[in-house]
Amino acid sequence: MSENYYHSVTLDEALCKGCTVCIKGCPTEAIRVQKGRARITADRCIDCGECIRTCPSGAKKAVSDPLALLENFDYTVAIPAPTLYGQFSSDISCNRILTALKGIGFDDVFEVALSAEILSRETRNYLKERKGNAPLISSSCPVIVRLVETRFPSLIDQLVPMISPMELSARIVREKLKDSRGRVGVFFISPCAAKVTDIRTPRGIETSSVDGVIGIKDIYRELSQAIGRVETEEPLSRAHAMGISWARTDGEGSAVFSENHISVDGIEHVIDVLESLENGHIENVDFVEMMSCPGGCVGGPLTVENPYIARNIITCRERRHLPDEPVSLPEEALLDSGVLSIRWTESVESRTTHLLDPDYRKAMQMMEDMEAIRQGLPGLDCGSCGAPSCRALAEDIVRGRTTETDCVFMLRERIRELTREMIDLESRMPPGLDR
Amino acid sequence: MNFEYQVSGEDYSLAGRASSDIKKKLKQLGIPSPVIKKTAISMYEAEINMVIHADGGVIEVCLDPDQIKIVLKDTGPGIPDLEQAMQEGFSTANEAARELGFGAGMGLMNIQRNSDSLHIDSIVGEGTTVTILLKVNG
Ligand SMILES: Nc1ncnc2c1ncn2[C@@H]1O[C@H](COP(=O)(O)OP(=O)(O)OP(=O)(O)O)[C@@H](O)[C@H]1O
Ligand code: SF4
Ligand SMILES: [Mg+2]
Secondary structure (H helix, E strand, O other): OOHHHOOOEEEOOOOOOOOOHHHHHOOOOOEEEEOOEEEEOOOOOOOOOHHHHHOOOOOEEEOOOOHHHHHHOOEEEEEEOHHHHHHOOOOOOHHHHHHHHHHOOOOEEOOHHHHHHHHHHHHHHHHHHOOOOOOEEOOOOHHHHHHHHHHOHHHHHHEOOEOOHHHHHHHHHHHHOOOOOOOEEEEEEEOOOHHHHHHHOOOOOOOOOOOEEEEHHHHHHHHHHHHHHOOOOOOOOOOOHHHHHHHOOOHHHHOOOOOOEEEEEOHHHHHHHHHHHHOOOOOOOOEEEEEOOOOOHHHOOOOOOOHHHHHHHHHHHHHHOOOOOOOOOOOHHHHHOOOOOOEOOOOOOOOOOOOOOOOHHHHHHHHHHHHHHHHHOOOOOOOOOOOOOHHHHHHHHHOOOOOHHHOHHHHHHHHHHHHHHHHHHHHOOOOOOOO | OEEEEEEEOOOHHHOOHHHHHHHHHHHHHOOOHHHHHHHHHHHHHHHHHHHHHHOEEEEEEEEOOOEEEEEEEEOOOOOOOHHHHHOOOOOOOOHHHHHOOOOOOOHHHHHHHHOOEEEEEEEOOOEEEEEEEEEOOO
8 A cells, every 4th residue: 555545544344344333423524335344535534543433343443563663673762652651550650651661672761741841832932923813723633634634724824833742752862862873763652543644644744753653552461561570660751740731631732821722622523613713713712722532642542541541540640740840851952952843844735635626617517416416315314325424425426436326215216217117018018919 | 506505593503504514515626725714704704693693594605616606695683784783893792692702793894804795785674685705716
């Protein structure tokens, strides 16, 4: 498969029963059921993982990189998402979890929460210096960036034009190890399927500095065992409450220190708010945090712990990691001195995956045909045809992907017509036999 | 190509549906995104006005190769003083509408600012017809 169309979210054909449950929940209408199997349209999929949550047969999966990838490198560094801390009971210290990461094969660790703290500061500054008063939209969740570029391109300019905490962590690690010999491998320990896709086809930057994304659920068992084996906890954890809070809804939002911010989680709510932003109906708000997963990254498809419990563990840890005085991290110097930069260097382009045809007149004609077809369909949005709605089926038909008889009601109509015709024919006996 | 929407005045939570649907269609047609944004803002404001000030009505959207025409017809109370209604900050919105964040008296101004032409016909006691035009290449 071409890298351009790489997706972490995939279908296990053997498990799919063709039940059509997934098609309606997909926010980009990327799934169709055909020949008894769900199919994901690659250019529409934004890796949100909604279908993984809704599939009753467990046929939707998020594929991440295997731990075996570490063998390709001489020195490996794990960069765990703050969400990892929500996966283990709060009596297990962050130091213990990080020590255990080294126990399962990494040479060193660097907390993504630290980069989140740095990015919080940068976002605050950006908010101050920025012109215009359209609300800024966070870009740390890769699903949001992809949703905006496909469904809300008029809001692209409102995205925070900065790399994610994952990306900043990888850059910091590489910078610190730039004089070391041998191949350095940086691995994100991830709650997130979209990040797996994001390092292969990043937005806003040319190439990612991350070598692999390893799903939390894939190493959970091994890591739990390693946690049990830790004898001396190394003092590896430096993160503070603010960075850790990015794991949950309103962590990033609160960290901009603005009274007028809102934080939205869950893809359906995100879409509602993006609609309102596009309608210009959200005013007096300067920052909008958006997280595709319910509860934020603690609800990510590669996590193990129940998101509500994970959220509670995260807030417990936040209380314990509250700094006594304002913090300044030594890594900030890398930014202030210009060694590292965090701004996007590539523009995010609108990707109109729902465009009917690049030729406006042709698109108009197709839309007219689509309307005519839709009016002939029963309007039940039952999903039996494998499309999420009658309108979507009409669209598939004008795109030449299928025919009207996919609709069970249209098919019945056609059969009725044919039957009438047959009865009619049957009554017309050949003249020689007709007595 | 014409599209018609019946807008109910009963349920505030449904207000904006017609604008969302048109927005989706404009995206399928490949209309430039700044034009989509201007259309979305204009139509949304007018649709909301029709719900909160006039108990709903009918919207007709006419998509031509070079322009988008939106006609919103209601049989509500009408607007006694158009000039006053157009002024920033003027609003007769009731408490319920204000609680939902409407009633800043910005809607008509926003339409004026975002569209290429705005025309309002209103007769007190009979109703209001709002006509909005947007150029597709503008
Ligand atoms: N369709 C309509 N029928 C009757 N009156 C209307 C209609 N549309 C607007 N008006 C009148 O014009 C006034 C100004 O409208 P405008 O949209 O500018 O502000 P608003 O709706 O009161 O507040 P906002 O749009 O900021 O939420 C309204 O308060 C109302 O009195
Ligand atoms: S909310 Fe977090 S885990 Fe979910 S898609 Fe976004 S970044 Fe990934
Ligand atoms: Mg208004």
